[in-house]
Amino acid sequence: xxxxxxxRDFYPEPLPHNDVWSxxxxxxxxxxxxxxxxxxxxxxxxxxxxxxxxxxxxxxGEEIVGQLYNFTDKGEREVSLRPEMTPTLARMVxxxxxxxxxxxxxxxxxxxxxxERQQKxxxxxxxxFNADLIGETDPAADAELIALLIDTLRAFGLTAExxxxxxxxxxxxxxxxxxxxxxxxxxYEFFQIIDKIERATPEExxxxxxxxxxxxxxxxxxxxxxxxxxxxxxILQNLAARGLRDFVKVDYRVIRGLAYYTGVVFEAFDRKGxxxxxxxxxxxxxxIKLISGGKVDLAALGFGMGDVVLVELLKERGRLxxxxxxxxxxxxxxxxxxxxxxxKLVADLRAAxxxxxxxxxxxxxxxxxxxAQELKVTYTARLDNDAYVRIRHLHTRDEIVAGFADAANHIxxx
Amino acid sequence: xxxxxxxRDFYPEPLPHNDVWSxxxxxxxxxxxxxxxxxxxxxxxxxxxxxxxxxxxxxxGEEIVGQLYNFTDKGEREVSLRPEMTPTLARMVxxxxxxxxxxxxxxxxxxxxxxERQQKxxxxxxxxFNADLIGETDPAADAELIALLIDTLRAFGLTAExxxxxxxxxxxxxxxxxxxxxxxxxxYEFFQIIDKIERATPEExxxxxxxxxxxxxxxxxxxxxxxxxxxxxxILQNLAARGLRDFVKVDYRVIRGLAYYTGVVFEAFDRKGxxxxxxxxxxxxxxIKLISGGKVDLAALGFGMGDVVLVELLKERGRLxxxxxxxxxxxxxxxxxxxxxxxKLVADLRAAxxxxxxxxxxxxxxxxxxxAQELKVTYTARLDNDAYVRIRHLHTRDEIVAGFADAANHIxxx
Numbered sequence: 001x002x003x004x005x006x007x008r009d010f011y012p013e014p015l016p017h018n019d020v021w022s023x024x025x026x027x028x029x030x031x032x033x034x035x036x037x038x039x040x041x042x043x044x045x046x047x048x049x050x051x052x053x054x055x056x057x058x059x060x061g062e063e064i065v066g067q068l069y070n071f072t073d074k075g076e077r078e079v080s081l082r083p084e085m086t087p088t089l090a091r092m093v094x095x096x097x098x099x100x101x102x103x104x105x106x107x108x109x110x111x112x113x114x115x116e117r118q119q120k121x122x123x124x125x126x127x128x129f130n131a132d133l134i135g136e137t138d139p140a141a142d143a144e145l146i147a148l149l150i151d152t153l154r155a156f157g158l159t160a161e162x163x164x165x166x167x168x169x170x171x172x173x174x175x176x177x178x179x180x181x182x183x184x185x186x187x188y189e190f191f192q193i194i195d196k197i198e199r200a201t202p203e204e205x206x207x208x209x210x211x212x213x214x215x216x217x218x219x220x221x222x223x224x225x226x227x228x229x230x231x232x233x234x235i236l237q238n239l240a241a242r243g244l245r246d247f248v249k250v251d252y253r254v255i256r257g258l259a260y261y262t263g264v265v266f267e268a269f270d271r272k273g274x275x276x277x278x279x280x281x282x283x284x285x286x287x288i289k290l291i292s293g294g295k296v297d298l299a300a301l302g303f304g305m306g307d308v309v310l311v312e313l314l315k316e317r318g319r320l321x322x323x324x325x326x327x328x329x330x331x332x333x334x335x336x337x338x339x340x341x342x343x344k345l346v347a348d349l350r351a352a353x354x355x356x357x358x359x360x361x362x363x364x365x366x367x368x369x370x371x372a373q374e375l376k377v378t379y380t381a382r383l384d385n386d387a388y389v390r391i392r393h394l395h396t397r398d399e400i401v402a403g404f405a406d407a408a409n410h411i412x413x414x
Numbered sequence: 415x416x417x418x419x420x421x422r423d424f425y426p427e428p429l430p431h432n433d434v435w436s437x438x439x440x441x442x443x444x445x446x447x448x449x450x451x452x453x454x455x456x457x458x459x460x461x462x463x464x465x466x467x468x469x470x471x472x473x474x475g476e477e478i479v480g481q482l483y484n485f486t487d488k489g490e491r492e493v494s495l496r497p498e499m500t501p502t503l504a505r506m507v508x509x510x511x512x513x514x515x516x517x518x519x520x521x522x523x524x525x526x527x528x529x530e531r532q533q534k535x536x537x538x539x540x541x542x543f544n545a546d547l548i549g550e551t552d553p554a555a556d557a558e559l560i561a562l563l564i565d566t567l568r569a570f571g572l573t574a575e576x577x578x579x580x581x582x583x584x585x586x587x588x589x590x591x592x593x594x595x596x597x598x599x600x601x602y603e604f605f606q607i608i609d610k611i612e613r614a615t616p617e618e619x620x621x622x623x624x625x626x627x628x629x630x631x632x633x634x635x636x637x638x639x640x641x642x643x644x645x646x647x648x649i650l651q652n653l654a655a656r657g658l659r660d661f662v663k664v665d666y667r668v669i670r671g672l673a674y675y676t677g678v679v680f681e682a683f684d685r686k687g688x689x690x691x692x693x694x695x696x697x698x699x700x701x702i703k704l705i706s707g708g709k710v711d712l713a714a715l716g717f718g719m720g721d722v723v724l725v726e727l728l729k730e731r732g733r734l735x736x737x738x739x740x741x742x743x744x745x746x747x748x749x750x751x752x753x754x755x756x757x758k759l760v761a762d763l764r765a766a767x768x769x770x771x772x773x774x775x776x777x778x779x780x781x782x783x784x785x786a787q788e789l790k791v792t793y794t795a796r797l798d799n800d801a802y803v804r805i806r807h808l809h810t811r812d813e814i815v816a817g818f819a820d821a822a823n824h825i826x827x828x
Contacts, residue, residue: 001466001468001469001472001505001705001706001707002466003461003462003465003466003505004462004464004465004466004487004491004493005489007462007464008462009459009460009461009462009502009506009509010458010459010460010461011459011506011510011513012457012458012459012514012520014513015513016510016512016513020510023457023458023459023460024457024458026460027458038740038769039764039767039768039769039770040764040769040770041739041741041769041770041771041789043426043437043438043739044424044426044437044438044441045423045424045425045426045437046423046424046437046440047417047423047424048417048418048421048422048423048539049463049525050418050421050483050495050527050539051417051418052415052416052417052418054415055415058415066488069464069487071485071486072485073418073483073529074480074483074529075419075529077418079418081464088423091415091417092423092425095423096425096430096434098430099428099429099430100426101785101788103774106426111463113464115487115488115489125462125464136774136775138774138775140774140775141774144774147761151764151765237754238757241753241754241755241757241758242757242758242760242761243758243761244761291415292415293415325455325457326452327455339655340651340655341655343652343655343656344655344656344657346656347561347656347657347658350453350454350565351565353453354453355452355453355454355455356453356454356455357455360517360550360552360554360555360558361550361552361554371515374515375455
């Protein structure tokens with residue numbers, strides 16, 4: 001029986017094949033996301049992976065349904081696996097925002113699901129680090145969130161030579177559109193042309209822009225000017241004060257596909273341009289009001305960083321650590337009459353916090369030692385008799401004999 | 415817009431209401447599960463939350479479908495959210511078992527889904543700590559797994575006065591059934607009568623047992639004898655050697671509902687009997703063969719421990735820690751001309767591993783200090799000028815002035 005296409009199993013290392021995903025790597029990624037988020041004062045939240053379908057159509061329109069894992073549940077409710085976290089966050093904030101001081105700084109690591117057409121390497125689920133800052137309109141909030149994004153990628157060992165944040169602004173494009181005499185009814189259509197301009201041919205873009213009363217030349221000139229707005233300039237200065245200026249450039253080609261962004265938008269890319277976006281986000285000042293039916297009105301911004309592109313990039317750049325069994329001690333049981341006391345030693349060492357393995361059933365001494373080596377333990381421990389333990393460090397080959405109750409004091413954790 | 419009934423949101427503490435679930439408590443539970451599993455040499459794995467429906471019906475029969483979140487996906491596949499982890503584990507092990515030395519010791523923390531009829535406090539999803547030991551038939555494996563279960567509950571501060579493992583054996587019941595002349599075709603039916611004996615009236619049980627050729631008196635006598643089989647005795651001695659004998663009692667009333675158990679079975683209960691089972695498990699020596707279509711034949715056993723009963727029990731017993739913002743330092747910015755340098759201080763302290771907060775926008779000094787207190791930070795730090803930082807410990811009220819580059823050396827982590 002096979003798993004569903006586009007879904008992943010996560011195995012412990014060492015992995016059977018290169019194309020199998022590692023649960024150790026996943027945990028390392030999650031731990032790193034959590035560590036950096038906490039340094040920035042972001043608190044973790046989560047919601048259900050299954051939500052009312054309406055939560056997602058309210059925000060993104062009916063056309064999103066084609067990409068959803070949606071169905072009718074046994075209580076006749078229209079439901080869907082979550083394709084993104086922001087609607088759930090908006091729902092949760094709207095329900096209990098009075099309990100939390102503003103600005104609210106929250107993060108989550110949801111698994112997200114999209115029924116995309118099968119393509120090589122395209123998955124139907126991924127995990128996404130979501131960080132959001134709610135209740136502050138000042139660009140200082142944008143700078144704080146972008147700093148978190150940069151420091152998260154740095155925590156994986158990536159540098160300014162590896163990645164860049166392309167910073168842009170929907171406001172800047174709104175002004176451009178308005179000054180060019182654009183019709184408000186077609187504004188989002190215009191944004192979508194800009195969003196696709198890197199992938200489309202000049203002829204295609206020209207044709208579509210002309211239909212809205214714009215020229216590709218004017219659009220290109222605006223992009224190439226790269227002149228920061230007052231707001232973007234404030235963000236750049238803030239990041240410069242933190243020593244993070246080298247990680248950001250203004251790039252108006254970024255505008256983000258989603259309909260709900262209202263201000264600053266940004267994407268993280270590898271400098272070599274070999275991968276899809278590592279992360280993306282922006283301001284969505286109207287969404288909480290929309291989701292809450294007008295009850296709660298809070299400015300907000302956030303970003304999402306998926307695990308798939310990130311892990312592919314870290315592998316490619318050799319920045320993923322090696323993972324092993326994480327075991328500290330292997331207790332050898334060569335004399336079966338000492339097994340009960342050896343079990344007590346195993347129990348004591350585990351109670352002291354060490355990761356301990358031992359032969360479950362009688363085994364030859366050389367087989368036990370081989371297993372200890374396979375597990376890459378730091379120490380072996382063996383009862384000499386009912387009072388003394390022989391502890392051997394497998395790398396230094398130092399060997400000491402300790403009293404039974406004193407054994408744990410001679411072992412250092414990995 | 416509301417979330418679906420039976421599903422939970424997880425909020426950061428402090429919580430708005432008592433009946434809201436805490437993401438901090440959830441993370442504490444997950445961290446504790448992982449910590450103890452690693453000490454025992456168990457490695458983490460995970461599979462998809464969505465699997466082919468057939469994976470669950472193969473194991474539990476078609477009748478389980480009524481309790482599943484199942485549907486037809488956009489590729490016409492019959493799929494289901496996972497109601498339990500064991501079939502996925504069996505599938506994963508069968509696919510790559512040659513890569514892993516036996517015994518395989520694996521754990522996972524999946525979210526599981528069941529469409530149960532709405533009852534007070536009954537949820538439709540929960541997280542479950544799953545630990546499984548694969549490829550070893552000796553009762554030493556059963557003892558190792560039960561020791562893990564006991565030490566996991568102890569790691570939450572629970573003692574032998576709080577909980578007990580009720581240990582039983584399907585083999586013992588199989589022998590009883592065979593010796594009583596039972597018909598193999600009705601064996602599972604007999605097990606289900608035993609499974610319900612605590613909740614059913616004596617008359618009901620008597621009637622059903624008589625239909626299979628047994629008497630309630632004989633069944634009760636067997637239960638009350640409580641005589642350990644050779645296998646159970648071996649497990650009890652193994653646990654005694656580890657100092658864990660007080661946590662276990664033989665109790666033949668436990669037999670477990672699921673069809674696939676083949677040997678030892680057990681459940682963890684609070685001693686006061688106020689809650690449903692905290693955990694349950696047993697041997698399933700035939701399941702991997704079944705799931706793999708006969709390709710892989712490995713003995714196995716495992717247990718599952720849900721987060722809902724556990725957290726309710728820990729709350730009731732006052733064993734759940736208090737959670738706060740986990741912040742170390744609040745950087746006060748009273749002189750706005752020092753903001754850029756203060757941002758550098760924030761960045762440096764975060765880079766040194768501290769959790770640091772600061773006012774995003776200009777604010778009065780007393781308001782900033784109040785925010786620092788609300789966040790329960792250990793320290794405030796404030797630039798005196800462009801070279802010196804004033805660091806104050808909020809509990810001891812000790813205050814020191816350090817050079818800018820030296821500030822981090824005067825701060826201890828929470």
